[in-house]
Amino acid sequence: MELLNKSFDFRSDTVTVPTQEMREAMYTAEVGDDVLGEDPTIQRLERLAAEKVGKEAALFVTSGTQGNLIAVLTHTKRGDEVLMESEAHIYYYEVGGMAALGGVIPRLIPGSAGIITPDALRKALRVENIHYPTPSLLCIENTHNRAGGTIWSPEQVKAVAEVAHERGLMVHMDGARVFNAAIAQNCDVSELVAPVDSVMFCLSKGLGAPVGSILAGSKEFIRQARKCRKMLGGGMRQAGVIAAAGVVALERMTERLVDDHALAWKIGQAISVIPHLKVDLERLKTNIVLVEVDSAWGTADKLVEALQMAEVLAAGSGPQTVRFVTHKDVGELDGLKLVETLTRIMRG
Numbered sequence: 303m304e305l306l307n308k309s310f311d312f313r314s315d316t317v318t319v320p321t322q323e324m325r326e327a328m329y330t331a332e333v334g335d336d337v338l339g340e341d342p343t344i345q346r347l348e349r350l351a352a353e354k355v356g357k358e359a360a361l362f363v364t365s366g367t368q369g370n371l372i373a374v375l376t377h378t379k380r381g382d383e384v385l386m387e388s389e390a391h392i393y394y395y396e397v398g399g400m401a402a403l404g405g406v407i408p409r410l411i412p413g414s415a416g417i418i419t420p421d422a423l424r425k426a427l428r429v430e431n432i433h434y435p436t437p438s439l440l441c442i443e444n445t446h447n448r449a450g451g452t453i454w455s456p457e458q459v460k461a462v463a464e465v466a467h468e469r470g471l472m473v474h475m476d477g478a479r480v481f482n483a484a485i486a487q488n489c490d491v492s493e494l495v496a497p498v499d500s501v502m503f504c505l506s507k508g509l510g511a512p513v514g515s516i517l518a519g520s521k522e523f524i525r526q527a528r529k530c531r532k533m534l535g536g537g538m539r540q541a542g543v544i545a546a547a548g549v550v551a552l553e554r555m556t557e558r559l560v561d562d563h564a565l566a567w568k569i570g571q572a573i574s575v576i577p578h579l580k581v582d583l584e585r586l587k588t589n590i591v592l593v594e595v596d597s598a599w600g601t602a603d604k605l606v607e608a609l610q611m612a613e614v615l616a617a618g619s620g621p622q623t624v625r626f627v628t629h630k631d632v633g634e635l636d637g638l639k640l641v642e643t644l645t646r647i648m649r650g
C-alpha cells in the first residue's frame with residue numbers, strides 16, 4: 303500500500319504515530335471493563351502517572367480538552383470566576399466548554415510570554431463584594447502553547463499558587479506539555495507541579511501515544527473527577543488497549559523530548575537569519591518555533607500555502623505568525639528541508 307509521505311509535518315506534535323513498542327504493548331494488553339474498575343492496564347497507567355507527577359491519584363481521560371474540562375467542573379460551581387492568562391488554551395481552543403458546560407466565567411489576566419506574575423494575579427483578585435462572581439480557580443499553562451512553548455519555572459508556579467491559595471482558590475495546571483517544561487529546565491516534573499492542586503498532561507503529543515491524557519490530583523479530587531468523566535461520556539470500557547501505549551509513553555518517551563528541543567532550537571536559529579522572517583529566540587525553550595512573517599512579504603496563510611506546495615506542513619498561529627513544532631517523527635533532515643524550503647520561498 304502506498305502511504306502518504308508523512309515527513310516534513312511540523313504542524314503539531316499531535317501528529318506523532320505510535321512506536322512499534324507501543325503497538326506491541328497495545329496488542330498484548332490485558333484488559334477489562336474500566337467503568338467497573340476492572341482494567342488492569344488502565345490501573346497501571348493511572349498509578350504510574352500519579353507516581354511520575356507526585357500526586358495521590360490519576361485518571362486516564364480521552365483528551366487534554368476533556369481533562370481540563372473535568373478539572374474546571376470538579377473545582378468550581380456555576381457562576382464562579384476562573385482566572386487564567388489571556389492566551390490560555392482553555393480559553394482559546396476548547397470550544398468554550400467551561401462556559402457551555404460549567405457555567406463559569408473566565409477572567410483573563412495579561413501575561414508576559416504566557417506567564418502571570420503574583421502581582422498581576424493579586425490585582426485581578428478583587429475583594430469580596432456583593433456584585434462580583436466568586437473566584438474559585440486559577441488555571442496556568444506549562445508549557446504555554448500560544449506563547450511558543452514557553453516555560454514556567456518551579457519558583458514561578460509556586461509564587462502564583464501561593465497567592466491563589468491564600469485567597470482560597472484552587473490551582474489547576476494545563477500541563478499538556480509539562481514533560482517538555484520539566485526537561486527543558488532540567489527539573490523533575492513532580493517539583494514543577496507540587497504547588498498545584500491538579501494537573502493535566504497529554505500522552506498523545508510529544509510522548510507519542512495515539513490517544514489520551516492524564517488528570518492527576520488528590521484521591522478525593524480524582525474520585526469526583528472520575529464521576530465527572532462518566533457524566534461527560536468519557537467512561538471507557540476495555541480501553542487498556544490504548545492505555546498500554548500510554549504506559550510506554552511514560553516509561554520510554556519523556557527523556558527523548560530533549561531531542562525535539564535541540565531540533566527546534568537549530569531550526570529557530572536558522573530561520574532567524576532568513577529575510578522577512580523573525581524568531582524570538584529568547585522564547586524558544588521547547589519544541590514550538592513561532593515565526594513572525596513580515597507583512598511587506600505577505601501573511602502567515604500565504605506562507606503556510608507556499609510551504610504546503612513544497613510538501614512541508616506548518617500551522618498558522620495568528621495573521622502574521624506561523625508555527626513549527628518538532629516531535630519524534632521529524633528529524634535533522636526534515637529540519638534541513640524545512641529551512642531550505644523557507645529560504646527558497648522567502649528569497650522568491
Ligand SMILES: *Cc1c(COP(=O)(O)O)cnc(C)c1O
Nearest residue numbers: 365366367368391443447476478
Ligand atoms: C493540546 C493542548 C490541549 C488539549 O489537548 P487535546 O488532547 O488536543 O484535547 C490543552 N492544553 C494545551 C496547552 C494544549 O497544547
